[in-house]
Amino acid sequence: MRSSGSLSRDTNVLNRLRAAGLRPTRQRLALAKLLFAHGPRHVTAESLFNEARGNLSLATVYNALHDFTEKGLLREISIKSGQSYFDTNTTAHHHFYFEKTGKLQDVPLESVQISSLPEAPMGETISRVEVVIRLAR
Amino acid sequence: MRSSGSLSRDTNVLNRLRAAGLRPTRQRLALAKLLFAHGPRHVTAESLFNEARGNLSLATVYNALHDFTEKGLLREISIKSGQSYFDTNTTAHHHFYFEKTGKLQDVPLESVQISSLPEAPMGETISRVEVVIRLAR
DNA sequence: ACGAATTCTAGAATAATTCTAATCTGAGAA
DNA sequence: TTCTCAGATTAGAATTATTCTAGAATTCGT
Ligand SMILES: [Mn+2]
Ligand SMILES: [Mn+2]
Ligand SMILES: [Zn+2]
Ligand SMILES: [Zn+2]
Secondary structure (H helix, E strand, C coil): CCCCCHHHHHHHHHHHHHHCCCCCCHHHHHHHHHHHCCCCCEECHHHHHHHHCCCCCHHHHHHHHHHHHHCCCCEEECCCCCCCEEECCCCCCEEEEECCCCEEEEECHHHCEEEECCCCCCCCCEEEEEEEEEECC | CCCCCHHHHHHHHHHHHHHCCCCCCHHHHHHHHHHHCCCCCEECHHHHHHHHCCCCCHHHHHHHHHHHHHCCCCEEECCCCCCCEEECCCCCEEEEEECCCCEEEEEEHHHCEEEECCCCCCCCCEEEEEEEEEECC
């Protein structure tokens, strides 16, 4: 018997929310399970709402996505005008962007070697370097 | 006497539109002059509309920005959710993004040395690599 | 279970952008 | 020059993404 049945998966997700200081409500648990129970994902408020359909409102999806982001469980990404993506992979990494389909795909940090960067402007501090590799339309 | 008076500046902007296959209408000339008559700029539909105020509608600003972009006179940039930037610098280059103010600043191409990149996914072609250097909030 | 704080929800509101349909105009033809 | 009309402009409506509001429901420490 394995230790990754649906009970322990639920428990993991619940603990994850607790650890982040978020109340594990029914709605948040449902969303967190969709987001975190499998591999890394890049979702849209709309796409996540569609997956969770029937059990919660769109406003709650936005609330949860922002709450999760503030607590460091998600990262918000803007590559396309008009709609934000939320990334379950919060570790430093980069992205392929498929212009044809609007999909994102992770690029491991070490796949992109940056051998020199400019100095930050006076009084500023670099908080993160993001590389987007666009794939032709 | 120099050759960069306002007459020749108007002429240059007009020729630029002609060369791009765009009719040099009054509205486009006004916008092109704001965009191209001085150094490189990063504008928003709203910010450009405010500069041109009174002489054209916001819909026209959007039309012009998209027309210019299609003809290669501008580049559209999405770094922030909710609003697009348009960049008058269409050569390959990167950006500093000031999280505090929402402003962009050009980073010359050669200031960022990328010594290795991942292969494009099967059947895909890299069309451009964009680096955004975020400056702490 | 009680109560305070937090969260959820639907719908209204807002903000950015796109669409529509009427009107206008630049620029080549005559 | 004047004529023509494809293409451009316009204001406002429409659409889309997102945020706000205010009341109802839930969570959780006690
Ligand atoms: Mn705004
Ligand atoms: Mn949509
Ligand atoms: Zn990612
Ligand atoms: Zn730029």
